[in-house]
Amino acid sequence: MKLNEMSPAEGSKKTRLRVGRGASAGQGKTCGRGVKGQRARKGGYHKVGFEGGQMPLQRRLPKMGFNSHVKPTRGEITLDTLARIAAKNEGAVSIDALKAASAIPAGIEKVKIILSGSISSAVIVRGLAATKGARAAIEAAGGKFE
DSSP: OOGGGOOOOTTSSOOOOOOSSOGGGTSOTTTTSOSSSGGGSTTOOOOTTOOTTSOOHHHHSOOOOOOOSSGGGEEEEEHHHHHHHHHHTTTEEOHHHHHHTTSSOTTOOEEEEEOOSOOOSOOEEOSOEEOHHHHHHHHHTTOEEO
16 A cells, blocks of 8 residues: 555545535525524624623623732641751751751741641741641640740
């Protein structure tokens, strides 16, 4: 078989319907568009979702979702991560120490410690917020907040 001898299977390709070529061709006069109206005109159709002037569905339904502009400047850190970084920094942890250890991205301005994991060593926390449970766990391990 050669490339120039290849052809599609019999019946797989339909010939294009030629409209507007007389009554004998089967699609003469109105060319299958019916009689008058917007859909019969050249270029006379509407955009997707258009409902003839009625308020479209995508505008009737309530909008959902929200993108916070504050979120990129806030971060969270777990007790496990806090303990790991505190061990490297002589027991003290601050935002700068977290950024230096790559625990949080550079653009973070405020960090909150969350109760996830466990902590056994005493840690001095400087300038970080904490949840009630995380604060209790840190203080139970002998740590303190400054």
